[in-house]
Amino acid sequence: MKKREEKEPNAERWMLTYLDLITLLMIFFVVLYASSNADTTKYKQLAKSLNVAISGGGASIIGSDTATSVTNSTVTVVDPPETTTNAANSKTAEENNMESIKKNVDTYLKQNGLASSVSTKIDERGLEVSLKTSLLFDVGTAGVKEDSAKKLISIGKILNHVNNYVRIEGHTDSTPMSNNEFKSNWQLSAIRATNVTELLISKAGISPKKISAVAYGENRPVATNTTEIGKAKNRTVDIIILSNQFSKTEKIK
Structure with a gap:
């Protein structure tokens, strides 16, 4: 009798959780940095980079059928109030x-x-x-x-x-x-x-x-x-x- 072939466990599942965690940490530290920096130009640049990083142009994080796709999202940049200038x-x-x-x-x-x-x-x-x-x-x-x-x-x-x-x-x-x-x-x-x-x-x-x-x-x-x-x-x-x-x-x- 032919021995049944065992399916290999999906080795990519742990990567999904790991990358989700990395993404959340990146967002957390970027927000902390942006909150402590009043430089509007740098703030906008960081927000733009964040937008690209978390959207990925609609591509999958892992690239397999088990991965969850990240849809294109927009980060709204809110200019800090220019109280000093006003x-x-x-x-x-x-x-x-x-x-x-x-x-x-x-x-x-x-x-x-x-x-x-x-x-x-x-x-x-x-x-x-x-x-x-x-x-x-x-x-x-x-x-x-x-x-x-x-x-x-x-x-x-x-x-x-x-x-x-x-x-x-x-x-x-x-x-x-x-x-x-x-x-x-x-x-x-x-x-x-x-x-x-x-x-x-x-x-x-x-x-x-x-x-x-x-x-x-x-x-x-x-x-x-x-x-x-x-x-x-x-x-x-x-x-x-x-x-x-x-x-x-x-x-x-």
Whole structure:
């Protein structure tokens, strides 16, 4: 009697499991690498390589009738958010806007002979327009002088071309009050800042929702109070067009 031929075991089955494991490990490490690398170009190259590796153009992993075919698949490349770039572009746009407004204010000051009484600068808080109190008020008073009010309104209209919040800051020197109208320099600076604020709202069209008045009295000097020149520099009303960063603290809750 003829001996029955025994079928040889399929030696390729273990390769299927092995290659599946290798493929999964490759995907795992590629994803880890891509997640830790913010380089968009390398990220796309890795994704493309991964797509080719796991798709194989539709061919079988082993090449026999026992193997499972891998169909063509697509790896979708999601670009990482360009938050840094967007923030930089936003900052540049804001800086350009502030520079443009400052230039317009400086032009107005020069044309109207106010350059010696009003100064402008841009810092981390935004655009600052600093007016000497001698331009706006008589000594020891808080009412804005009529001729100066018109100039203040014109400046306010230029500044009203942005949606940023506006802060009016009142400052004095350290000389004690010598009249009965105000109890302290703090009170004097508060009333002056408030009067300027109300004038900008009623005449320059600045929304009351985006403007506020702040008083510092003699507590924020920019120069020494031991000389008359220094004291004159400390007596100001400052109009601050707040930067986007500082405007966030002023938003209505």
